[in-house]
Amino acid sequence: MSTLSIDKAGPTRKVKLRSMSRDRTWALRWSYFFLVLFAIFFLIPPVYMLITSLKSSAEISAATNPWWVFHPTLSNYVELLTSNQFLRFFWNSSIISIVVVIVTMLISIPAAFALARMKFWGSATLATGVFLTYLIPDSLLFIPLFKVLATVQEFTGIPLLNRWYVLVFIYPTLTVPFCTWIMIGYFASIPKELDEAALIDGASWLQTLTRIFIPVALPGLIAATIFAFTVSWAQFLYPLVFTTSIDQLVLPVGITTTLIKGDVFNWGQIMTGALLGAAPPLIIYAFLMDYYIAGLTAGATKG
């Protein structure tokens, strides 16, 4: 029997002449080749933004080689960074994103703690409900929300439409469900002995949360913060619907609506604005890449 099986294996081995290590080297070379191709595909738009932002309007309309800057100039940057309008967009975006991050954390950390550790009536249903809420897209809610805001404004007299601060109330609907969901995952992975020890020592639930859960789950907290910030910074549909006056606009809407004047596209400035608008998330990503990726994958792998 054993000789038979060796005979069978013989011919198949002979067909494969290359050694395993040579196979590996070739696989590696091909991997690098295709990775370079895909990297070019993925990086063309941001690189092209940078190239165009360094060109003057004259050079753009001269239609020279679009992939090269012949007379690099920073005039687009100077113009935008000294324009009150652009700085206003940047300021609106920043203040909204920062407030939304704080509100999100204040809502989702206590809720995640309660859902992860205190089994109470309906807690499992609520956790599932939070996850389902995360799946409801903004494009389903913008029309009813618009009408709700208009009605509330009419009844109470508080101006809500066309005011940047209304976005502070709306954005948490996008950030809180996901942040709560990943915080539940992080909190649930903390060993039970830790909080039992704290309870025995006489700590209240709130002390357990602030002294033990938040410090131990800090990586999750950072990931959730990054997520909340990038989502609020990038949100385009809600501000487009709810705000119209130039001084109330956030960056993405401001760039797409004000820099495009009629049929005249000032591409140098648009690309500069887009690059400056993409800068804060990119800078955060460059420094906190591991947290960013942890938050990205946590949504599906924890729970």
Added chain:
Amino acid sequence: MADVVVEQGRLARTASPRKRASLRNAMGRKSTVAFFLTLPLILLIALLVLYPAFYSVYLATLNKAMTKFVGLSNFTFLFKRETFWMVVRQSCIFAITAVVFKALIGFIVAHFVHNIPGKKQRKWRGMLLVPWVIPPAMSTLAWLWLFDPSYSAFNYTLSFFGVGPIPWLGDTFWARFSVILVNVWYGAPFFLIMYLAALKSVPDQLYEAAAIDGANWWQKIWHITLPMMRNIIAITTLFSLIVTFANFDIVRILTSGGPLDRTHLFATWAFQVGIQSSDIPLGACVSLFMVPILAVAAVFILRDVNKRGNEA
């Protein structure tokens, strides 16, 4: 168990009058604390998500001035319109094509990244995730400029290969192609990261055993990688299907639905009908048509996420 210990300890320590103690007990009771901790979350979801969601069903039954109940006539009106059926078809084509290509590119590139030595993986992963980090409204502007009719950098490059100028956003086929291309570009890195994380969780011993048994690369992928990653693939694909189906930014900035409504999706058409033409009930009606497919995808995601939770 732990509760009892706490409450006993408190009673013994404070020795306060019975009334205050009972109040304290109520405050310290788990369910009361839990209720107050989750209250902001419940209020937020109820007031700003659930209420508007149900309110849009009510809105969809009103006339344009929102003064009269008209029943289902908004829906029957939509069914008779050619544009509506075009939007349905386009949304499906857009979502399915984009998700399939995102999943394929993500799967392939994840393997390439997984192949190279560990130290360099970080650098490549960091570079390849950039499209996902840039706000989509910003990066779509760059694509708009790349597709520009008179200064298109793509057409400039293609002209060296003798390929004539392509009307990227002016022609029905090319406009749809461009919109899907930008969506694939934006979403593929997400799949890449998810698949890379899944690939790393497959034990090396399985591949070694397969190699000893003489399996080729295709057999390894088919019999080991895919079954081990099945859950992640399912969750990622379904999740992406929801997000892509509800996409707004890319089409809005790139084509605004043009040429001749040939690239409109549910979200962009609802925006045009509901906000720009200020027919709020009809807009609400259009966006409600997203619900069935979202619900189906959500049910499957939930099943997979729960399954995963039980395995762990």
